[in-house]
Amino acid sequence: MEDKILIGKIINQDHRAFKELVDKYSSLVINTCKSFVHDPDDAQDIAQDVFIEIYQSIHKFREEAKISTWLYRISVNKSLNFIRKRKKNILVKSIEHFFLNSEKEEIDIPASNSQNADAGIENEERKNILYKSIESLTYNQKIAFTLNKFEDVSYKEIAEIMDLSLSSVESLIHRAKINLQKKLINYYKKNIY
Amino acid sequence: MNCKEVHKNLIFYFENELNTETQSKIKEHINDCVSCKILYEKIKNTLGIINIEEKNKSYPFFFTRIQQKIDELNSSEIKTGFLPSFTKLLKPVTLAILIAFGIFFGINLGNKYETNNYTESNENLLQAYANEYYVNGLNEETIETFLLND
Ligand SMILES: [Zn+2]
Numbered sequence: 334m335e336d337k338i339l340i341g342k343i344i345n346q347d348h349r350a351f352k353e354l355v356d357k358y359s360s361l362v363i364n365t366c367k368s369f370v371h372d373p374d375d376a377q378d379i380a381q382d383v384f385i386e387i388y389q390s391i392h393k394f395r396e397e398a399k400i401s402t403w404l405y406r407i408s409v410n411k412s413l414n415f416i417r418k419r420k421k422n423i424l425v426k427s428i429e430h431f432f433l434n435s436e437k438e439e440i441d442i443p444a445s446n447s448q449n450a451d452a453g454i455e456n457e458e459r460k461n462i463l464y465k466s467i468e469s470l471t472y473n474q475k476i477a478f479t480l481n482k483f484e485d486v487s488y489k490e491i492a493e494i495m496d497l498s499l500s501s502v503e504s505l506i507h508r509a510k511i512n513l514q515k516k517l518i519n520y521y522k523k524n525i526y
Numbered sequence: 527m528n529c530k531e532v533h534k535n536l537i538f539y540f541e542n543e544l545n546t547e548t549q550s551k552i553k554e555h556i557n558d559c560v561s562c563k564i565l566y567e568k569i570k571n572t573l574g575i576i577n578i579e580e581k582n583k584s585y586p587f588f589f590t591r592i593q594q595k596i597d598e599l600n601s602s603e604i605k606t607g608f609l610p611s612f613t614k615l616l617k618p619v620t621l622a623i624l625i626a627f628g629i630f631f632g633i634n635l636g637n638k639y640e641t642n643n644y645t646e647s648n649e650n651l652l653q654a655y656a657n658e659y660y661v662n663g664l665n666e667e668t669i670e671t672f673l674l675n676d
Pocket of ligand 1: 528529532555559560561562563
């Protein structure tokens, strides 16, 4: 069924149409959330909330827009909010630590020992450093880079999702790459030589 | 091409985004320079993580969970009649706790500095605070940061 018709039916409280929409777009939404939060269970939880928001605000949807653009946008917002809350929890934990006067607990990247690390551990280390580096990008660079690299979203659609011009998206992704490169090189220089 | 120039372009080399001449110059350099080769391998493998992230598993009960959550929301909307009086009571209590916490925190922080006991964990805490308050919000990129960043 075409998206427009589907949305019209959902507005008219057609339950089956809503299920069809969820089935059609669940992997897009879940994968997008996962590419930001990197945890499959968290991603599913957030994705459920994305569809609930869609369900509750479907009557506000502008007909000329693409539903995928809307889905991406809500997925990004909810995922980044989730990360923000997670950071706040880390803050609360460090306040607890402060009061308990306990030794500091490392939340940094675990030190590498690549000589005797097996491939699995090496991949974990790579994941850690990659995600940390992406996390350190500016807000907009992070969104543009993640959508393009993890989800293969075109620059044009990213521009629509983020409400920016195409050239701004190009420049965001370019600068994201330069910044990532800096972080990765700094990290590996310290850990190789 | 020297090592520094190669480092500046490794990510673009990996993505094959440079012109043919630069691509081949870097390729040449990497073949001859052990440290750049190692660094390139590291970067290549790290960025390669993006492509091996698991995708498209099936998600059983995904729609059922959404349905449950919507039902829960609908039924809690009916119950909200009880809520206002409860929140009225809760607000001053929360405020009092926050103020007490603030004072306690302030005294503790003061003591820490006085005894010159500036440990690394304090630094972490302050860093976390800084992140929270300065990296929060929409962090829109202004023209200024556009010009300053690179
Ligand atoms: Zn070199």
